[in-house]
Amino acid sequence: MSRPTSWHRTTLDRIPGGRDGRRMLLVSIIDKTGTGLWAGCTALYFTYVSGLGLGQVGLLMTVSGGVGIAGAPLAGRLADRLPLVRVIAGAQVMRGAALLALLTTDNFLLLTLYSALGALPDRAGSVLIKLYAARLAGPDRVRYQAIQRTTVNIGWSIGGLGAAAALATGSTHAYALLLVGNVLTYLVIAVLTLRCAEPPAPSRVAATAADAPKSRPANPWRDRTFLAYTATEAVLFLDDTILQVAVPLWIVHATAAPVGLAPLLLVLNTVLVVLFQVPLARFGATTQAARRLLVPLAGLFVIGTLALAASATGGRALAITALCAAVVALTFAEIIHATASWELSVALAPGEAQGAYLGVHGLAHSTQRFAGPLLVTGVMAAGPLAWPVLGLALVGAGAAQHRLIRDRITKAAQPSLSVPAVTVSEH
Known part of the structure; x- marks a missing residue:
């Protein structure tokens, strides 16, 4: 490599x-x-x-x-x-x-x-x-x-x-x-x-400022917009479970592809992340850019789930080709979503409660890891046509998030909600 x-x-x-x-x-x-x-x-x-x-x-x-x-x-x-x-x-x-x-x-x-x-x-x-x-x-x-x-x-x-x-x-x-x-x-x-x-x-910088008002920090559990955003994140993080859990099981139980393809596809996923995560990060370097990434993310989910469905409809050659296409599409969905999620979760968090907000956002990935395997195995049990249905659900979650955070983007770009410049440390 x-x-x-x-x-x-x-x-x-x-x-x-x-x-x-x-x-x-x-x-x-x-x-x-x-x-x-x-x-x-x-x-x-x-x-x-x-x-x-x-x-x-x-x-x-x-x-x-x-x-x-x-x-x-x-x-x-x-x-x-x-x-x-x-x-x-x-x-x-x-x-x-x-x-x-x-x-x-x-x-x-x-x-x-x-x-x-x-x-x-x-x-x-x-x-x-x-x-x-x-x-x-x-x-x-x-x-x-x-x-x-x-x-x-x-x-x-x-x-x-x-x-x-x-x-x-x-x-x-x-x-x-x-x-x-x-x-x-x-x-x-x-x-x-x-x-x-x-x-x-940011929380301690604000607390030590001479003119800082004595007010309680924002509470993410009372922030309905952020909680709804976190809920959509839990759905979008399903790409991880699909790649790590569903694809190997789907190969064994629903396709004509050889079992040995499963670890090779996981290697393909890792190689693509290593090669493209850093270069593609520049497309989510600002809050507005990160929000725009939700559009191509939806397309990649559609391609990936359709390819998974197609992999069960033919012989070995079709299965291998479709599974490779599905893993490539879902890996780029993983890369793009990770980029957007990093920026949006931080930008939507008030500086004085940054840790608390990111902690709540972390529930999205933890919940997905806990409930995701049960969900995707249920999808597999329903047959190939269930994959496009799941794809549409992922598109719906992305569209909901795109609309949900629109009014918060402008506020998130203001200095009060951004990480102060003093946080950059160069030695």
Whole structure:
């Protein structure tokens, strides 16, 4: 695979946030390398090492996923009140401790408790990193997030390859080693995070201003427009579940394509994200531009779901071609939606409650991860024609969001709702 142009030295030298920005990117790649080691074998660990049955594993993962939904809003609220760097480091240590605790017991209830405790900081991680990017990179936050997402995909790939090599040994001890390896990455990134400078928080900047009025910060739970926006986001994030869960199952149960195509399509998804996330980020660098991206996003959803439906209507050649087209379309939908979501979620959040708002926005992705698999498996059970229906639902969610935020865009562009220029840190 050719080296992405986004990683040329000149680009790396211009990473927003200077030294601290580069250090946090290193944190991200180590984090996801460790997660990649463990994520693919989590269910297998509970089966072969802990001795749980299939139903117990399913219930454990469902419960921990449901509890994890609360992680994003809790972390966002903490980040408005405490130094962000310490909150991020604390979350990393908590993830490591909860994971390490799995080695101490085979009891189903304790394993469920530890998994749930680990899911809270795990789901909070992306929100905290987005908040750090918003405070550190300022107007360049979308580009920084694009670079960060590229490093995440590289880390996932490295970790996944390491896990595959370890599991190929056929030893049950490999599962414990992968778990410990992930724990060690959490400790490393906690130390690296604490070496990053604390970016100025809009909430504290406002609070220390001499003429700042003493008023309560905005509450996202009372902001109906933002809550409705978050609800549409939960629907639009379904591209992730379609790609990660539905496509492999659809290949096996509904098409004539070979089973070996499934991992190749996941590789295709990763490569496309690495190659195009950063270059396409420039199309969502402003709030208005990010809103306009919702239009091509709708078209990509239509193409992707129609291709999935077509993949079940013919032989092997048609199935392979249609599935490749579906994954390409849905991957570009993933890239475009991520770009728009980064900008809009920050721009619509008042500075004095930025953490709380982004925490609530984080519920969209957590909810999708929890409920998405059930939804897409229901779609698959309904047959090929259900895919275009889901595509129309995704288009409807995008159209609703496009209309919903129209009146807030102008306000979001005002200085009072933007990240102050002092948040840009160059060293």
